[in-house]
Amino acid sequence: MVVLMDPMEDPDDILRANRSREKSYMFDVTFDYTANQETVYRLTTKGLIEGVISGYNATVFAYGPTGCGKTYTMLGTDREPGIYIRTLNDLFKAIEETSDDMEYEVIMSYLEIYNEMIRDLLNPSLGYLDLREDSKGEIQVAGITEVSTINAKEIMQLLMKGNKQRTQEPTAANKTSSRSHAILQVTVRQKSRIKNITQEVRMGRLFMIDLAGSERASQTQNRGQRMKEGAHINRSLLALGNCINALSDRGVNKYVNYRDSKLTRLLKDSLGGNSRTVMIAHISPASSAFEESRNTLTYADRAKNIKTRVKRNLLNVSYHIAQYTTIISELRNEIQRLKEKIDEQGLKQIRGERGDIRNIQAEVQLHTLPYERREMDQLREQLIKAFREQMDIRRQLMELENNNMEIQMETSRHFLILADWEQEKTRRVRKWREELQKELYGKDDSEKDSDTGDDQSDIMEPPEVTTARENIQTLVGDQGKLRRQKLELEKRFKEIRHRARRLEEVLPKKISSEEQREVLSLLCKVHELEIENTEMQSHALLKDNMIRQKNYMVQRFEQHRSICDEIIKQQRRIIADHNLAVPHRLEDLYELYLRELDEGTLERISLIDRASVLALKDSQSSLPKIPQMTAEETSQELDSDQESVRTFGSDNRNINYRESYRRILPRLLSEAESDANKVFKTSPRARYFKNSTVVTPPPIHVNGMVSKESLPRSNLVSISGHINSSPESVDKVALTRKVIESDRLQPLQPMKERSNLSIHSLSESEDNPYRDQQMTSTPLHHAASEDNLSTSTGEMVAALVGGTGGNHRRDSPGMWQRVPKKGAQKLERREESLEVKRRKKRSRSFEVTGQGLIRPKNHPSRNRILESNSDHKIQTNGPQGGHSRIPGKVVLPIAQVKLPQNHTGAVKQMDHQGPGSQPNPPVNTKKQTFNQRPRFNYFSSNTAGVTGKEMKNRKY
Ligand SMILES: Nc1ncnc2c1ncn2[C@@H]1O[C@H](COP(=O)(O)OP(=O)(O)OP(=O)(O)O)[C@@H](O)[C@H]1O
Structure with missing residues (x-):
C-alpha cells in the first residue's frame, strides 16, 4: 500500500479536513528506499522468464516522472545491474538447462522512440525506422537489426553498446535524463530436438521498456530542443495514459486508440492483448513531486484493472x-x-579426471552398484523365501483340513458303532425282561425274587465297541492336536505374510531401473495370485469332499433301491405264481411303487442330482489357472506344488460326457491306488483307523450332521430321501419302517436265481474280487463291492453269493461292525420269533429246492435245513471251482398262509427246515453275543442239514 499525503495539508486546519487529498493505493508489490535491484527484479520480472521460453509474451515497463529512477531500475549500473541484465542472465540460464531436449533461438533488438521516431540502437546508422503491421496484425519495426545469439556475454556487450547510443541529456530535473523511450525486445524460439515431419515451434516475446519521464517544463526548465523532446515525451505518455484509461474502464466497450503514438502502437499487444505485463511505477519521495506522484499512482492504479488474455504462441512447422x-x-x-x-x-573416466561433477556421480554409481546389487539380491531372496513359506503353510493347512475331515468321518463312524451298540443293548434288555416276565408268570413269588438281577451286567460289550470307544478318544485327542497345529500355522502364516508385504514395499524403492521395478511388481503379483489360487483350491477341496460324500450316499440309495426293486419283483412273481392274497394296503403301496417306476420320478431326481454335481465339478475345474513364474528357482518348486493342488480341479473341458459321468461317481479306489492318486495322502492316523476298523463306508458328514451311512437291512419299499442323524429324521425313518413292516408280507420264497439280482456284485462270478475285500478300480464296482460286503445289503449279497466270499466276510473279525440298523434289527427279532414259532408249527406244504446259503459261522440257524416243497428247483451257478450247493427245501404254506394284518400277528411262512433236519435249538437270546446274532436274510436258506463239521469240509 502506498499512502500519498498532501504536503500542503495542515493537520490542524479543521475547515479543510474534509477536502484532504491524502490517498491510499494498493499494488501487488511496493518498494521503499531500502529495496535493492535484486529484490525489485525478483518480485517483478523473474517470474516472466519461464513463460517467455515456453512461448508466452511478456512486457515489463518502467513508468514515472523524470528522475525517479526508471533507467536505474531497468538498466542499472555496473555494480547494480538492472532488470535488462538480470532478465537476460536468467533467460540464458533457463535455456541452457533445457537445451538437451529443446533447441532455442534468441533474437534481440533494441530501439528507441525519440521525438516520435524509431531508431535502431544496435545499428543507429540505419536512421529512422518505420512501424508496419504484418498479415497477422502484429506490429513490426521494418528493417530493425535482430541479433541472434545465445551467448549472454555477447548480448550484454550489445546492450551496453546500444545504451551508449541512447539519447540522454542533462536537464534541471535529471543529470542523466533519458529523452527517449527505450525498448529492448527479446524473442525466444523453442523447438524440440527430436525431429519429426511436423514440428512445434514456440515463440515468446519479451519487451523491456524504459520510458522517458513525464516532465513539467517549469521543473525541467527546458528550452528549445529539450522542450520539444519533452512535448513528444508527454504526448506519447498521454497516449499511453489514455490507452490505460480505456483498457481499464471495465464494462464499457471503449475504443482504445493505440495509434496516437508510436509507443502505444508498439505496446499494443503488451497493454491489452496477448501478454503478461508488469508495470513498474516510479515516484519520488520529494514533497515537490506530489502532483507527479499522484498522477503516476493514479495511472498505475488504473492499469491494475487491465486484463490481458495470454496464450502460447505455437507454430506448427510442416517440413517439405x-x-x-x-x-x-x-x-x-x-x-x-x-x-x-x-x-x-x-576418456575422462579412464584418465581419472574428476573435475566434472558428472564424472564424480558416475564414479559414485560405479562403486555403489555392486553393493546395491548385493542388497537387491538379498531382498529378492527374502521375498521369494517368504512366498515359498506362505505356500508351504497353505499346503500344510490344506493337509490339516484334509486330515481333520478324515478324523471327523472316522469319529462319526465310531460314534455310530456306539449308538448301534446302545440300541442293541436296550433291545436285548427289553427282550430279556419280556422273557423273564413270561417265565415269572409261571413261577412262584419266592422264585421271582431270586431270579431278578442286573440284566445289564450280563451283556458283554463286544470288542469292536471297546475299540470304537478307544478310537474315539484317540481321534478326539488328534482333533485337538490338529486344531492347535492349525492355529499355530495360521499365526505363522500371518507373520510371514506381513513380512512379505513389508518387503514388497521396500524392494521397489531400492530399485533404480523402472524396468526392474516393473518385473518385480509383476513377480509379487504372480506370487499373490498363486497364494490366492491355493486358497481357492483349498475351498475346492472341501467342496470336492462334500460332493464325494453326497455321491456316495446317492449310490448307496440307488443300490439299495435296485435290491428293493429286485425283491419286490421276485415277491410279486411268487404272489402271482401262487395266487396269494395280498393286503389292500400292500397292493396300494405296490401300485404307488409301479407308478413311481413308470413316471421315472426317481430317475429324474437322480439325473438332476448328477447334473448338479457335474455343474459343481465344472465350476471347480474352471478355477483360475495361474501362469508359472518367471523366476526359475521358484517356478520349479511352486510348479510341483501347484500341479499337485490342481489335480483336484483338473481340467475336464476336453473329456467327453461319459468321462464326466464317470467323474460324478467318486472313484473309490483301493487303498493303495486311492492314496497314490490323492493330493494329500491319507494321514497315518486315519489310515490306521481305516485299516484297523470297519471297512464300512464313512458316514455322510454334511454341514456338521452325520447321516446314517448305510440303509437298514430291511427291505424298505420307500426310502426317505435324506436320512440323517437328526432326531426327526430318525423318527421319520422309524415311522416309515413301522408302516411298511406292518403291512409287509414275510418273505414268501427264497430267490430263485442268484443272478436275478441286478446289482453288479450279484452278476459277478463266485470269484469276484469283492470277497477279498479288494476294491476294484471301476467306481461302480467298487461302490457295489464295498456296499455289498460291508453293509447290510452287502452282507445279504455276500450270503447269496455264498462260498468263500461269504465265509470270508463272516469270519472276519470285524463282522459285528456291519451292525444291522434299527429296521434290520427289528426284522431279525421278527425272524427269531418266527423261528421259535416255526419250531412249533411246521408246515411242509410248500417246498422249494433252493440253493443253500450259508449262514454266518456260529449263527444259530446255520445248521438249519431249508425246507421247501416247491417244484422250483433253484440251482444257482456255483463258482468255477465246481463247488456243490446243498439242495435245500423251503416249505411255504400255500393254502395255510395267513396273511397278517399287522406285524404283531404271528406270521406263518417259510419253515426253514430241510428234509431230515432237526428242530433248531432254541435261541438263547440272553447269552447270545452281539456278533453271533442271527441275521435276517430275505434270501436266507440254510445249509440243509449240514453240520458245522460238514460245512468245514465242504468245498465251495
Ligand atoms: N534506487 C536508487 N538508488 C540509487 N540511485 C538511484 C536510485 N533511483 C535513481 N537513482 C539515481 O537517480 C538519478 C535519476 O535516475 P534515473 O535517471 O534512473 O531517472 P529516470 O526516471 O530514468 O529519469 P528520466 O526519466 O529523466 O530518464 C540517477 O542518477 C540514478 O542513479
Missing part, C-alpha cells in the same frame, strides 16, 4: 520433403555430437 535431407543431416550431426560426448566422457 526437400527439407528431410536437412533434417537427416541435422540428426547425423546430433548423433555425431552425442557420440563424441560419450567418447569424451569415457
